[in-house]
């Protein structure tokens with residue numbers, strides 16, 4: 418359904434010396450999403466997860482430069498094509514509830530997105546009602562403004578807004594952040610349900626547990642690079658072939674005893690000539706700082722590490 422080929426994103430930054438430097442934040446990311454599949458983009462804060470989604474949706478800030486291509490349902494997406502599909506075929510459940518328009522009643526926002534997907538007024542109303550019921554939002558919520566509803570409810574409204582139309586690809590950016598465990602579970606269950614209906618789902622999260630819980634495929638990002646693409650179940654099966662960064666994330670999960678991650682070096686010390694994870698990697702060898710590993714196929718997965726045995 419969706420293929421991302423060699424996506425790179427950089428920003429121009431002014432330096433004190435009045436010249437400009439290029440800051441590379443996403444490098445050469447490729448991934449694909451099939452109908453009914455949940456692909457989780459996993460990575461720490463600043464890894465580039467949201468930018469991948471924003472690039473796909475044509476929402477990058479003006480100072481960003483992007484290369485690479487998107488193929489959606491077999492067709493290459495042009496910038497104009499992206500505008501055409503956004504909200505109709507591809508819908509974003511944004512990271513922050515502040516994306517709800519503060520001045521528009523909640524019901525109207527969900528209704529508008531149903532209309533945007535090409536539904537006529539009557540069908541849009543029906544779809545809006547159905548979506549409200551589906552996400553346990555009372556009818557009275559329709560006439561409320563975003564500031565009048567709880568955080569958990571606002572997340573459900575965002576989900577309702579993204580799914581009231583007919584989108585086949587749903588991108589959920591950190592759908593559980595700031596929610597209590599019960600509401601988080603519910604939020605993930607809603608995504609699972611969308612996949613069961615045949616929609617492609619991209620789950621963006623810093624929490625590996627979320628990915629392992631509902632995703633089919635994990636794409637692990639480190640400093641804007643893919644370090645591993647693996648079936649999610651491989652982690653549950655305690656796969657020995659794992660990128661050292663994925664392994665650290667896995668070991669840091671509560672169920673695995675909260676082993677702490679090695680400390681993060683500041684970005685300025687990041688050595689782009691070698692493996693980006695080398696400074697934190699428990700298995701790093703001298704060669705890791707000298708040559709950058711490429712993404713290699715090892716059995717059923719792709720791993721960017723020279724020392725993972727296949």
Ligand SMILES: Nc1ncnc2c1ncn2[C@@H]1O[C@H](COP(=O)(O)OP(=O)(O)OP(=O)(O)O)[C@@H](O)[C@H]1O
Nearest residue numbers: 428442460461462463464465466467468469478623
């Ligand atoms: N407009 C911008 N100008 C310059 N740098 C930016 C801009 N937007 C994002 N970045 C940088 O790009 C990197 C990736 O940002 P992104 O928002 O994709 O991270 P993320 O993985 O979604 O993190 P989080 O979990 O915090 O949401 C960050 O280091 C950020 O500082």
Ligand code: NI
Nearest residue numbers: 466467468512
């Ligand atoms: Ni983000």
